[in-house]
Amino acid sequence: MKLIRYIKKHKRKSVVFGILLIVYAFCLPTELFKDPTATVITSKNMELLGAQIATDGQWRFPHNDSIPEKFKTCIIQFEDEYFYEHPGFNPISIFKALKDNISSGEVKRGGSTLTQQVIRLSRKGQARTYLEKIKEIVLATRLELRDSKSEILAYYASNAPFGGNVVGLDAASWRYFNRDAHQLSWAESATLAVLPNAPSLIYPGKNQERLLAKRNRLLKKLLDNGIIDDLTYQLSISEALPQKPYALPQIAPHLLQKVAQSHRGERIQTTLDTKLQERINHVVKNQYNILKQNEIHNAAVLVLNVHTREVMAYVGNTPTDKAHQKDVDIIDKPRSTGSILKPFLYASMLDAGDLLPNTLVADIPSQFGSYNPENFNKDYDGVVPASRALSRSLNVPAVRMLQDFGLDRFHQYLKQLKLKDLKYNANHYGLSLILGGAESNLWDLCKSYASLSSTLNHFSETSSEYYTNEFVEPTFIASESVDFGTTSTDKTLFDAASIYLTYESLKKVNRPEGDESWEFFDDSKQIAWKTGTSFGFRDAWAIGTTKDYVVGVWVGNADGEGRPGLVGVQTAAPILFDVFDILPHSDWFAKPYDEMQEVNICSKSGHRASPVCDDVEPKFIQNSGLKTEPCPYHILAHVDPTETYQVNSSCEDLNAIKHTSWFVLSPLKAHYYKSKNPFYKPLPKLRLDCVGEVQETINFIYPKRNNSIFLPKDFNGETNDLILKIAHSKPETQVYWYLDETYVGSTKDIHELAIIPKKGKHIITVVDAFGNETKREISISE
Template sequence: MRFLKYTVLTLIVLFALAGAAVVGLYYYVKDDLPSVETLRDVRLQIPMQVYSADGRLISQFGEQRRIPLTLDEIPQPMIDAILATEDSRFYEHRGVDPIGVMRAFRVLVVTGEIREGASTITMQLARNFFLSRERVWMRKVKEAFIAVHIEQKLSKDEILELYLNKLALGHRAYGVGAAAQVYYGRELHELTLAEIATIAGLPQGPSILNPISNPQASVQRRRIVLRRMLDEGYISRAEYDAAFNAPVTARYHGAEIEVNAPFLAEMVRQETVDRFGLEAAYTAGLRVYTTVKSEHQLAAEFALQENLHAYDERHGYRGPQQQLWGFDPERFFRAEEDTRRPLPDEATLETMLRHGGARWTDQEIIQYVNRQPRFGRLQHAVVVGVHEQSVDIILRGGMQHTLEWDRLDWARQYIDNERQGRAPQRAADILNEGDHILVRPFDDGWKLAQVPGPSSAIVALHPQTGAIQSIVGGYSFSLSQFNRATQAKRQVGSTIKPFIYAAAFEHDFTLASLVNDAPITQWNPGSGVAWRPRNSPDVYDGPIRLREALARSKNVVSVRLIRDVGVDRTADYLARFGFAPHEIPRNESLSLGSASFTPLELARAFAVFANGGHLVDPYFIDRIEDQDGNIIYQANPRYACARCAESEYRETHAIDPETPLQQEFHQAPQVISEQTAFLITEALQSAIWGGGSWAHQTGWNGTGWRAQSLRNRNIAGKTGTTNDVRDTWFAGYSQGTVSAVWVGFDNLEFALGRTSLNANLGRQRQPIVGSEAGGTTALPGWILYMERVIGDVDTSPYELPSGMMSVRIDQPTGKLTNRSDHTSMFEYFVRGTEPKEFADSDGRRPQLFEDDDGLFR
C-alpha cells in the first residue's frame, strides 16, 4: 500500500509539473503567438487573371497558382487520401493528438532521433500560415498552442478547407485544385484515384516527391498513400490494386490560356500594377476583363504572322538553323562568325562531334527537337530524308511528316533584301539530311519556314469609344517583348496626307479643287542643295483634283497644300488628332510623312475621320473584379456620340428613357468638323476603289486597290511608305473599326527592299513583285485581318452630314457640268464651297506647267 501511495503521489506530482511546464511554456511564448482571428478573414494568394471581352483567359500573373475550392467542391477521395496520410484522427482530437505525440516520443526514445513530428493537420495549418519549417523544439511548442487556438475559433471543416487550399504542392501549385491543373491539366473532380493519391502524397516533400521532377519517388509515395487509404477502409482491394500499378501520367501544364495575346497581357499587367500596386496585382485574385474580343485578337495574330511570312518567302530562304550531321567540323568552326545561324548548345555540339558525319539516331533527334524553344507558329524539325521534290522530317514528340514540293518551292536563295537567287528545281537545292529547319502550319500540314526578318504591329480600336479591339506588338513575344504597337515611333510616310488634306479642306479647298501635280525644285542657298520632292512612282499628271490626288498619294500635291495652308498652321491642326505637338516637324517634310508616331497613335488619329470628328481615348481594360466578383474598376470612356451611346444602352438593357442611369456617358471633344471628316473618308474610299472610266481609258486605281478583295465600298484607308522603304503602313477604317498595320525592320539601317518574280510560283501564287511599299507590304496584312473580322463590325455607309450637298462636276476640271457621261461625276461639298462656274464645252484638263504654287482657285 505504501508503494502504491508513493506511485500515485509521484504521478500526481509529475502531472502537476507537466501542467505547470505547459502553463509556463504558454506564458513564455504567449507574446510571440499570432492572432488566429485572421484565419476567419484569410485571403489566400490568388494570381491575377486577364480575360478577353468574351470571357476567355488571356494570361495569369502571380508567384503562386491557386484555384480556391470549397470543401463541397473537393471530391471525397481526395479528402480521404489526405486524412489517411496526414492525420487519420483529425475529427477526433482538438488540434494536438496525444496518441500521435506518444508515438513520436516512443520513436525518439528507441532511436534517439526525431523521425516523427506528430503534427496534425491543424498544426500543419498553423505552421503554413504563421511559422517556418525550422525543426526546433520551440517551433513545435508554438505550433501546438496555435493549433489549439485554431480549433477553438474554427470548425473542423473550415480547418480542412483552409489546409487543402493552402498546401504547397510543387511547381508553384498551391492547393489541391491548382495541383490538379499543374500536373494533369484537368479539374480535381476529373482525376483518377492514382492521380489523387499522387497529389495527396506531395505535402511531405513537394519538391522531391512530385511526379514531374522525380517520377520514381512519386510512385513509391503514391503507393504509401494508397496503402493508408486501404487500411483506413476508404478504398477496396480492387481499387487499390488498379491504382497501385497505374502509370505516371503527370506532365507540366501551364495556365490554360485560351487566347494568345501576350503583348496585351503585359499592357494589362503594367496598368494593374500602377493602379493597385505589385502585391495586390499578383496576389489579390483580381480578374481583369479587357476590351479585346478573342476572335479579333486571334485574327490579328494570324494576319501579322502570315503577312510577315509572305514577305520573307518573297525575299528568299536564308538556310537551315543548323546542320546536325554531314558537316565538316573545321569548316563549321571557321564559319562560327556567321550570325545568320545560332550556335548550337553544348549538348547539341557534343552530339555533333561524337557522330561526325554519321546520322543521328531517331531518339537523339527527338530529344534535340524537344528541347528547342517555341515561338510564334513555328515548329522545329530535322530533315531525315531528301527525295527529288520532297523531304522527310521529324518534329517535336517524334511526329514524322513529308514536305511536298508545293511546301518547299518558294525557297530560292536569299542574297540580300534587293536580290534573290534562282528558283530551285529539286529538294536538294534547298535542304540536306541533318538540317535543323523551321516549319509552320499550312492547310492540313506543314510548310518550310524561317523566322521573319522584319517586324510588324497591328492595332485596332473602336472609333466611337477608343476601346482596343485587338493588338499585336510583334511576331512573337518570346522573341522580343518590345511592343511595337505602342512603343515603336516610326516615320509614317504618306499616311500623314489625310491630315494635311483635312487642314486644306478647312482652308477653302474641296475634293474638286485642282492642284498642279508637277515636279518641284526648291533651292536652299544655305546648304547649296536643291530639295526635289518626287512622286512614287515618278509620274506627274498636271492639274489634278484633290480626291484623286489623295487616293493616288501624290507627294508634290501634298507639298503644295502645306505651303498654301502654312507649315505652322498645319502642324497646329495635326495636334488636334492627338499627336504630341513636339513630335510634329515644323517644316515642309511634314507633308511627306517625316513625323514619327506609333501604330496606336496613328489608329487613334484615323478614328477622328471614322467617327465624325471626335478625338477618343484608347483604353484596353473594361473592368476589374475582385476575387468575390465585385467590380472595383469600371472604364468610363468618352464617346464620339454620347447621346447615341446612352440611347443604345437604354435600348439594350430595356431601361425607360426617364429612368436615371448610374453609368455616365461623356462626350469626346469635337476636334474637326463632321463635314471635313466625311470628305476625307470619301477620298480614302477612292484610295481603295479608284475612279474614272476604264472603258473609256480614264480609269485610275488608288494605292489601296488590293482592299477591293473585301468587296465592301464603305471601308476607307491610306497606304504609307517612307522614301527609303524602311517603314510601310496601312491605316483603314469603317464605322465600327479602325486599324493600323506597320511593317519594317527594328534596325533602322535595313530597308525592306524589293523582290523579283519567283519562276516556281508564277503570278497566281506570288502577285507581289518589285519594290516593297505600303500597298504591297502592310496592306496585305490589313486585308488578312479584315477578312476575319469584317462580318463582326459595323461597315454601314456613312450618312451625309448636315450642311453638305452633292453636285455634278466635270472630272478633268472640277467645275460644274451638265453632262451625264463618263467625263462627269457627283461630288460632295460643304454648302457654299461648291463650284460656281461651268466647265468649257470640250471639258479638257488644263495643261501641265510648273509655277510658283500650282494652285487653281
C-alpha cells in the same frame, strides 16, 4: 455582478487573462502571405494568356478564392477529413501523431490540420519543434475565428508547394497539366492533392512510383467513401502521370510585359479575345516566315473594338529571335509615319471647308525651298481629284495641299488627336510632316482611327449629336470602361460628314495583289484603309477601319534597318486583310445627312458647279464645303462651228460663233494631264484673221527651281547631257534657249534641249517668238 466581483477578487489573474486575450486577439498577422507573386493575364473569358514569373523565381500565382470542387474534395480527404468539424486543430490526430512519434523515437507524422498547415506555410523557415507546433495551434484557432473555412482552403491552395519552383494550385495545374485547375479530372486533382505532402521528394519527373501509389490510394479512398463511382475510379487509375512541367501559355507576351509595368504581381483580366489573338498570332507567324526571307524581322498588330474601345488582340512582335529584338513591343514605339497621316489632312481640309471631296489638286513637279517631294512612281498627273490623290497616296498633291491649308493649322488638328510622339512645333517638321517627317506609334494611330469611326457611329445613334470625350484612350483591362463624356451638338474635332467623305475615299484604296476584285463580290467587306511607307523603306504601315473594328499593322525592323520592298501595300496590307477576314462582317457607316448638303458639282473639276460647267451632277458634300469657290477651270469659249479656232466678232459672223464650255488647265498642268487623259482638248488658238490679245505662258518642267544638279559620267568617262524641258501654252511656237545670256539653240513643238554646262551656277533663259520670257537658276556639280 458575479464576474465583476470575481475580477475585483482576482485582479492579477484577471489582468493576466486580459493581456493573454489581447495577445490572442492580435497574434495573427493581418496579411498572412507577403511573398511576391507572378503577373498573370487572362482573356475576357478568363482564359490564361500568359504569366511572368515572380521576382523570387517562383511560379506563384496571385491569391485565388475560387477552388475547384474536385481538388477541394481530394485535399480534404487526403489531408484533413474533419476539416469542417474542428476549430483549427484536431486533438485526436495530434494524440495519435504524438504517440507514434514517441514510440518510434522520431517525428513520423505531424497530425496537422489544413488550418495548421496554412499557418506553417505563412511562418516559413521555422523549425518543426513541439513549441512551434503549439504556436501553430494557437494561431490556427485564431485563424478559424477570423476567416471562413472556404477562405482557409483558398489560402492553402494558393500557397502550398507543389515541387520545384511551383507554388499554388493555379500554377501547378498549368505547369503539370497545361490547363486551368477547374478543368482537371479526378486523377489530376488527386495528383495535385498528394504533392504538397512531400513536394521535395515526390513531384512529376521524380519518384514516379511513389507518386502513383499515393495518388491511387487517394482515389481508392474516394471510391470507398462513395465520392466517385467504380467506372470513374477505373478510368482515373489508368491515367498517366505528368512527366515534366509544361511551359506556361504565352499567347500575348508583349501585352503581359505592358501589364507588368503597372500591375506587377497581379492577376489581370484583359479585354483580349483568346481565339482571335491565337489566329492573328498564326497570321503574323506565317507572314514573318515570308518577310524574313527579305531580312524583315519584326511586325506588330493591334485590333480595337470601335464601340467599347477595348483591345481585342495585341501582337507586339513576330516570333523572331533575340538577335532581332523579339521581346521589343513595337506597338507603343515611335516610328516614322510615312503617308499614314494623309487622311487626317484630307479630313481637316474638308472640315475647314477648304476642299470638296473631288476638288482637283495640282500634281506637277514642285519644289518648296530645298524640299523637293516626289510621287512614289516618279510620275505626275498634272491635276488629280483630291479623293483620288488620297486613295493613290500621291505625295506631291499631299504636300501642296498641306502648303495651301497651312502647316501650323494642320499641326493643331494633329495635337488634338493626342499623338504623344508629335513632340515638336510645326516648323520643326516642315512640309515633310505629311510624308513621314514626324513619328507616331501604332497605339496612337489606331486610337485616332477608332475615334473617327466612333464619332460617325455616335452621330448616327444619337440623332446627330457628338460625344465630348470621343478621343479617349483605349483599354486592355476588362474592369475598366471608357467614358465618352456627354452628348453635345458641337463636334469634338472633325464633323461627321468630313470623316464619312474621308472614309469613302479610303474605301477605294487599291488592295494588295490577289484582292483587287473585292468590290465585285456582294459579301466583300467594305474597309476604309490606308498604307504608309517611310523614307528609306524602314517602316511599312497599314491601318483600316470598319464600323465595328480598327486593325493596325506595322512591319519593319526594330533596329530601323531599311529593306527593298518594305512597302506598306506589299508587306503590311496582306496582314491587315488577313486579320479582317478573321473578324465578323461589318456594315458600312451610315451617311450623316444632317451634316451634309446636296449641291451640283462639276464632274470634271470636283468644284461646285459654275454656270459655265457643262457636265454637272448632284452630290452630297459637307456643310462647310458650301463656302468653297465655284469651278475655276471652265470658261465660256467662243469658237468657230468646227471648234478648231477661237473667234470673235472681228473675224466671224455673230450667228456663226459657237459659245461652248471649255475645261482649261495651265500649260504645266496640261502637259502632264494630257499624258493620262488623251481626250483632253486644249483651248484652241485664236484664228489668225481675228483681232485679240493672246497671252502665251511658259513653264519650266526641268530643271526645278533652285536645283543643284549632279552630271554623272558614263563608262567612257564622258559627262552626260543635261536635258532642259519646258511646257508652252502653244507648243508649235518657236522657243529660243540661252545659257548665261549665250544662245544655245531653239526648239519647236517638243521643247527639250540637251546641254553640257560647266561646274558652277548658271541662269537658263527661255524666250518665245512673241517675246515672252522665263528664267531658271541652277547649280552644277561634278
